[in-house]
Amino acid sequence: MTVIMGILEEGLIYAVMALGVYITYKILDFPDLSVDSTFPLGAALTASAILAGVSPALTLILSFLAGALAGCVTGFIHVKLKVRDLLSGIIVMTGLYSLNLRIAGGRANVPIFTQETIFENPFLAEHVPAPLSPYVIVLILFLITLACKVLLDLYLNTRSGYLLRAVGDNEALVTSLAKDKGMVKIIGLALANGFTALAGSVYCQHKGFFEISVGTGTMVIGLASVIMGIQLLTPETGTSPFSSVFKKELRPTTAVIAGSVLYKACISAAISLGLEANDLKLITSILFLIILVVSTERRKKVKTHA
Amino acid sequence: MLKLNNINKYYNTGTVNEICLFEDFNLSIEEGEFVSVVGSNGSGKTSMLNIICGSIPVDSGTIYIGKENITHMPEFRRLRRIGRVYQNPAMGTCPHMTILENMALADNKGKPFNLRRGTDKKRVDSYRESLKTLGLGLEDKLHVKVGVLSGGQRQAMALLMSAMTPIEFLILDEHTAALDPKTAEVIMELTDQIVKSKHLTTIMVTHNLRYAVDYGSRLLMMHQGQAVMDKAGREKTAVKIEDLLERFNAISVECGN
Numbered sequence: 001m002t003v004i005m006g007i008l009e010e011g012l013i014y015a016v017m018a019l020g021v022y023i024t025y026k027i028l029d030f031p032d033l034s035v036d037s038t039f040p041l042g043a044a045l046t047a048s049a050i051l052a053g054v055s056p057a058l059t060l061i062l063s064f065l066a067g068a069l070a071g072c073v074t075g076f077i078h079v080k081l082k083v084r085d086l087l088s089g090i091i092v093m094t095g096l097y098s099l100n101l102r103i104a105g106g107r108a109n110v111p112i113f114t115q116e117t118i119f120e121n122p123f124l125a126e127h128v129p130a131p132l133s134p135y136v137i138v139l140i141l142f143l144i145t146l147a148c149k150v151l152l153d154l155y156l157n158t159r160s161g162y163l164l165r166a167v168g169d170n171e172a173l174v175t176s177l178a179k180d181k182g183m184v185k186i187i188g189l190a191l192a193n194g195f196t197a198l199a200g201s202v203y204c205q206h207k208g209f210f211e212i213s214v215g216t217g218t219m220v221i222g223l224a225s226v227i228m229g230i231q232l233l234t235p236e237t238g239t240s241p242f243s244s245v246f247k248k249e250l251r252p253t254t255a256v257i258a259g260s261v262l263y264k265a266c267i268s269a270a271i272s273l274g275l276e277a278n279d280l281k282l283i284t285s286i287l288f289l290i291i292l293v294v295s296t297e298r299r300k301k302v303k304t305h306a
Numbered sequence: 307m308l309k310l311n312n313i314n315k316y317y318n319t320g321t322v323n324e325i326c327l328f329e330d331f332n333l334s335i336e337e338g339e340f341v342s343v344v345g346s347n348g349s350g351k352t353s354m355l356n357i358i359c360g361s362i363p364v365d366s367g368t369i370y371i372g373k374e375n376i377t378h379m380p381e382f383r384r385l386r387r388i389g390r391v392y393q394n395p396a397m398g399t400c401p402h403m404t405i406l407e408n409m410a411l412a413d414n415k416g417k418p419f420n421l422r423r424g425t426d427k428k429r430v431d432s433y434r435e436s437l438k439t440l441g442l443g444l445e446d447k448l449h450v451k452v453g454v455l456s457g458g459q460r461q462a463m464a465l466l467m468s469a470m471t472p473i474e475f476l477i478l479d480e481h482t483a484a485l486d487p488k489t490a491e492v493i494m495e496l497t498d499q500i501v502k503s504k505h506l507t508t509i510m511v512t513h514n515l516r517y518a519v520d521y522g523s524r525l526l527m528m529h530q531g532q533a534v535m536d537k538a539g540r541e542k543t544a545v546k547i548e549d550l551l552e553r554f555n556a557i558s559v560e561c562g563n
Contacts, residue, residue, distance in 0.1 A: 159422055
């Protein structure tokens with residue numbers, strides 16, 4: 001049971017970040033590496049803000065805004081200064097590393113174990129009945145993720161959201177609609193990095209500390225979750241396990257969240273097979289490789305059958 | 307209405323491959339004209355459209371729409387009043403969005419893309435009506451993704467979408483070239499209908515000499531960055547395909563082909 005709860009907790013925290021990666025990778029078709037630094041940005045900001053007495057819930061919003069600002073910088077470098085997409089992300093990622101350390105007060109590790117967080121505060125202690133308390137963390141995480149998902153779904157169905165989807169699909173059409181495609185990309189990157197920093201904030205409050213290296217590999221985790229969720233649960237053609245049971249297509253955002261939990265389950269399975277925590281990054285990259293190969297394999301099959 | 311004055315455009319400036327495309331090129335198009343443009347490959351037809359739309363910059367010269375100088379206006383601003391259909395049917399629609407979403411996108415051109423609902427439910431019926439005019443049955447497939455449609459169906463949608471909101475110019479860049487003869491015919495008929503009903507000033511580049519002769523009120527033949535033939539009104543009506551072919555052959559001989 002604790003294993004399952006652990007997987008759900010980890011999976012839901014990273015699901016918010018995966019929603020961000022879904023925006024850049026799937027909608028914008030932009031390999032955005034700046035998420036590797038906006039995740040710890042959210043964590044650093046949260047740790048410092050909570051120590052300074054800011055309300056834990058407010059840090060979520062602050063983190064989102066800080067991440068969005070960083071996303072704008074990536075977008076600005078790419079769109080206005082015409083630097084390649086991958087490099088723009090790397091520039092922001094590298095620069096933010098130092099900035100994150102500054103935000104954390106010059107320390108690479110900031111504990112906030114003794115502070116109030118969204119998971120541990122007098123309000124919860126008072127109002128949650130004892131039998132529910134083991135599930136409180138998962139419940140809160142679920143609500144945060146659900147809120148992000150619903151807001152993103154709503155946004156994608158607004159006029160501005162339509163334009164965001166169009167720019168990844170067909171840039172020329174956005175220009176034809178007399179809109180600056182560069183601005184649309186910047187908005188998309190801002191949203192994506194906002195979600196990522198928000199996930200970093202949740203992560204920090206959940207673990208009870210900020211650590212400068214938490215961001216390493218964020219993008220790979222996000223990509224793996226997105227590809228796993230989308231490929232397994234919402235294939236372009238044919239039927240997915242979900243659609244054959246429920247006779248309805250899954251929303252991509254839901255698939256991404258499911259993919260994130262699934263991914264954490266795979267990692268957890270690998271560790272329970274006897275691999276050490278030190279091997280985590282190796283497992284991550286091998287698992288990512290497997291997911292990539294399998295998903296291209298599936299696509300090929302679909303093509304030959306068509 | 308549209309004026310190109312003393313346009314100069316070189317490619318690969320400063321290298322051994324320097325090519326002069328336009329040297330002191332002038333063109334003036336009146337309001338309501340439907341100009342068909344023909345010419346061999348590399349004669350500057352598509353470059354001319356790109357220069358008008360702002361897809362490529364000019365080295366010198368000025369471009370006017372009415373009294374407004376648009377030479378340095380970015381492409382997306384110019385396209386506010388221009389509708390453009392490309393040769394590639396995939397360029398005019400979003401493949402991963404549904405027919406309805408594509409129509410809604412086009413309908414919102416010129417309006418702010420804010421946080422209002424992407425598809426206005428009240429407009430759905432009018433989208434269905436205009437799709438019906440295509441006669442392709444698309445009005446019953448509103449929730450189908452455009453990516454699964456055929457090239458002809460997509461091009462028909464692209465054409466419809468480009469002229470959905472009030473525009474002044476319609477720019478057609480070999481928009482029937484990638485289609486089979488029958489579909490091309492349908493699209494060409496539709497083009498003529500839209501141009502006439504909306505009174506659009508139109509520039510159509512085509513390799514189909516018959517379309518160039520049959521449609522439009524003015525005919526332009528481009529060669530080496532110059533208009534070597536320019537007929538309008540009654541002169542245009544008198545032009546036959548044979549005349550165009552003869553001229554083409556004459557040019558080829560001049561070039562030593």
